[in-house]
Amino acid sequence: MPIAMPAPVLLAKDFRSDLKPIWCPGCGDFGVVQAVYRALAAIGRLPHEIAFVSGIGCSSRIPGYTTAYGFNSVHGRALPIAQGIKIANPELLVLVAGGDGDGFSIGGGHVAHAIRRNIDLTYIVMDNQIYGLTKGQLSPTSPRGRKTVTSSYGSLEEPLNPLMYVLSYGAPFVAQGTPADLPGLTAMIEEAIRYPGFSFVNVQSPCVTYGEESGQIKAQKARMKTLESIGHDPADRLKALGLAQDYGRELYTGVFFRDPKPPATFDALVKARQAELAVGARSREKILELFVQR
16 A cells, blocks of 8 residues: 655755846845745745746846746736636646736736636736836826926826726735735745635836835835724625725735635636546547548
8 A cells, every 4th residue: 555655745946946136225026936836835835836927127137036837928818818827737736926017007908808718827926016027118007297208297187096907807905015024025926826716916016216205115114004903804806806996005915805715726627527528529649540540
């Protein structure tokens, strides 16, 4: 009788690659990647069982800083590629990383379809309200009045609200965190990964080079409010939408919405359909013979 081997005990360092991060000193993304390491260690999946996909931007460097399979895709296209990976190999744990510009500007149209399909992905967006990699242009979440290299007199546009966006499209798991609360962010990412369906984590990750003083780590720590402390019930989508309207005014952290009855995931439905169609189907060899005969 085979002897059952104990599950490996994984540590955060097991997910840290030899590639050294090149973010600006003090960047919030350092805290995000540390939270990801710790969350993955708690999950207990080995690095080769994990795929990490990103787009383009400062935050999109994260896959290279992990020991998981990594795919640094083109700007705004991380979600379609991650969906393809998950459908092709449903056994993989698939995470997606990007910034507010990557996710809600050029890639904004993909978010809605990832949500409606409810593919089992964890999408972590590092929201710093600026294009940091390309030298401080206005981003879709920049507040009105913000002066940047592309809005020297101040932005005339209202910011896009990522929380309202994903909640309105029906995302079954929506949370927001900050590296100013690393234990809280770690727990939130772990919970998002464990959730059976599309999960979205918006991280207020400040840009120290082009970001505003009011958005830096120290300021975030002073103004953040946990949703738990105000008695929010994460099973109530309407209340979550109400709280999400304060994006940009209040810094709420925690789980805004968690569907208590997770809907079936698209990848699971695809797997079931494939099994259904495989019953009585010709073998690959038989199909090839038909082509040869013709």
